[in-house]
Amino acid sequence: MTEKQKVIQAQLTLRAVVWDLPDHLDIDTGRLQQEMECFQIRMISVAQAEHNRNQKDDCRKKYQKILESLAAAGILEHETLLVTQDAAMAAYVSGDGQERIESGMAVVFYENTKEQMGVPADLVVLGFEEIGVQFLDRVQKRKNHLPWNILYTERTCVREITAEDLDELYVIYEGEGITDFTEPLFERKKEEEYTRSYIQYMYYYYGYGMWVIQDRQSGKLLGRAGIEHRPTQQGTVMELGYIIRAEEQGKGYATEVCQAILAYAKQELEIKELHCFIHPKNQASIHLAAKLGFVRCGHTGAAQDGLLDFIKCIHIS
Numbered sequence: 001m002t003e004k005q006k007v008i009q010a011q012l013t014l015r016a017v018v019w020d021l022p023d024h025l026d027i028d029t030g031r032l033q034q035e036m037e038c039f040q041i042r043m044i045s046v047a048q049a050e051h052n053r054n055q056k057d058d059c060r061k062k063y064q065k066i067l068e069s070l071a072a073a074g075i076l077e078h079e080t081l082l083v084t085q086d087a088a089m090a091a092y093v094s095g096d097g098q099e100r101i102e103s104g105m106a107v108v109f110y111e112n113t114k115e116q117m118g119v120p121a122d123l124v125v126l127g128f129e130e131i132g133v134q135f136l137d138r139v140q141k142r143k144n145h146l147p148w149n150i151l152y153t154e155r156t157c158v159r160e161i162t163a164e165d166l167d168e169l170y171v172i173y174e175g176e177g178i179t180d181f182t183e184p185l186f187e188r189k190k191e192e193e194y195t196r197s198y199i200q201y202m203y204y205y206y207g208y209g210m211w212v213i214q215d216r217q218s219g220k221l222l223g224r225a226g227i228e229h230r231p232t233q234q235g236t237v238m239e240l241g242y243i244i245r246a247e248e249q250g251k252g253y254a255t256e257v258c259q260a261i262l263a264y265a266k267q268e269l270e271i272k273e274l275h276c277f278i279h280p281k282n283q284a285s286i287h288l289a290a291k292l293g294f295v296r297c298g299h300t301g302a303a304q305d306g307l308l309d310f311i312k313c314i315h316i317s
Contacts, residue, residue, distance in 0.1 A: 001038065009039050011149045011157075014137040016075045018066050020046040020084035021110060028129050035133040044069045046084075059092035078104030081140045085110040087119045094120040106143035108136070142204065150211055153260045156222060156253065157214045160203055163195055165212055168221045175246030181279040182243060208269060210241065213257055222248050225257045227265060230277060232309075240265075240274045240312075249284075258292055266314045273314060277307040286310075 001009070017036065021027065036043055046062060070080060082093050082105055090109045109121035123139050125131065138148050147160035161169075166188075172178065173185050185191050202209040210226035225242035240261065244253050265271040276294050278285045286308070294310035 005038060007152055008134060012039060012041075012133065012137050013079060013144075013146060014041060014081060014133065014140045015079040016042040016044055016070060016073065016081075017136065018044045018046060018069075018080060018082045018084075018105075020062075020082060020086060020089060022085075025085075025110075025112070027110075027127065032128050032131055032133070032136075039133050041133055042073055042075065044073075059086075059089050062089060063092065076104075078144050079140075081106040081108060081136050083108045083110060085112060090119050090121045094122070104144050106136075106140040108139060145199075148203075150208075151260050151264050152216065153256045155216060156257055157216050158211045158225065158257060158260065159214060161195060161199065161210070161212050161224075163192060165221060166191060166195065169212075169224070172221065172223060172243070172245040178243060178246060181282040181285070213244070213253065221245070222253055225254075225261060227261065227269075227271070227274065230275065237275045238265075238271055238273070240276055254288055255291060258288065262292065262312070262314065271314055274312050276310040276312075277305075278310060279306070280308055 033043075035041075044066065046066065066082075067077070070077065082089070084090050084093075084107065087109070090107050093103060093105055093107050095103070106123075107121040108123045108125060109119045111119070111124050111126060122143050140146075141148055147162050149157055149159045151158050170185060170188075186194060198209065208227050210224050210228055212224055213222040214220065215222055223242065223244040226240075228239050228241060229236050230239040240258060242254050242258055262274070265274060274294075275297070276285070276289045278289060280286075289310045292312065294312045297309040297311040
């Protein structure tokens with residue numbers, strides 16, 4: 001296992017994939033199976049049987065067998081993801097209209113006919129050629145309201161924010177000079193509500209947003225960075241932003257993290273351009289924007305709210 005693979009394995013919470021698909025289906029799962037072997041993700045196959053008239057009873061029995069297999073392997077429901085093309089089974093495990101508590105097991109529904117549209121699941125796929133373990137792990141994390149680890153740099157991990165980060169974020173925002181060019185946090189109750197809403201709607205809908213920066217060795221929060229939407233006179237644009245805690249500034253963290261985010265924006269999000277909106281007196285950020293390849297955007301001048309608009313085009317190859 002490579003060093004990169006070791007880093008990936010350390011953050012995986014997915015431990016098993018329940019495979020509820022008939023053997024006769026012609027599905028390319030070569031890449032997925034290789035990754036599952038590499039990351040020691042157990043595959044549990046569900047025996048295919050004819051359904052009786054009581055479809056709900058079929059699902060209950062099948063799920064009980066799945067639980068028995070998981071228990072024998074020491075794996076919990078919320079560490080497991082189900083892949084199925086059985087619409088009734090997908091609905092049952094999702095807890096949709098059934099008399100059972102949601103299990104925490106994520107559901108990926110394989111849709112191979114148009115007649116199967118609208119099945120309740122955490123994800124609907126048409127194939128598995130481009131799907132890997134990290135992708136399935138993120139589906140499982142979403143199901144259980146766990147944060148995604150977005151990317152790693154040499155010294156940091158950039159991940160989604162959680163409510164537990166707020167105490168440390170308030171400390172960071174109280175640092176000298178932090179709010180000179182950045183809006184402060186809301187008062188605590190409003191910030192908690194905003195964070196819950198942000199996680200639910202920004203992360204869940206777009207898959208990106210403002211993240212937190214964490215030291216890989218100590219776990220210390222170093223600041224925030226990420227991609228957000230900003231309304232302008234020309235329409236809504238995508239903005240790169242960052243904050244580094246006062247005592248950690250000048251150590252290259254902003255450059256290291258922002259370069260990684262630019263690469264992620266290009267390779268994973270296929271974003272074509274990003275903006276930085278910077279106060280004219282914030283010379284450190286203006287210097288960083290130039291270092292990252294941003295140039296002054298001529299059509300907005302001293303842009304909205306008195307901020308300068310810098311832009312970087314990201315070419316998708």
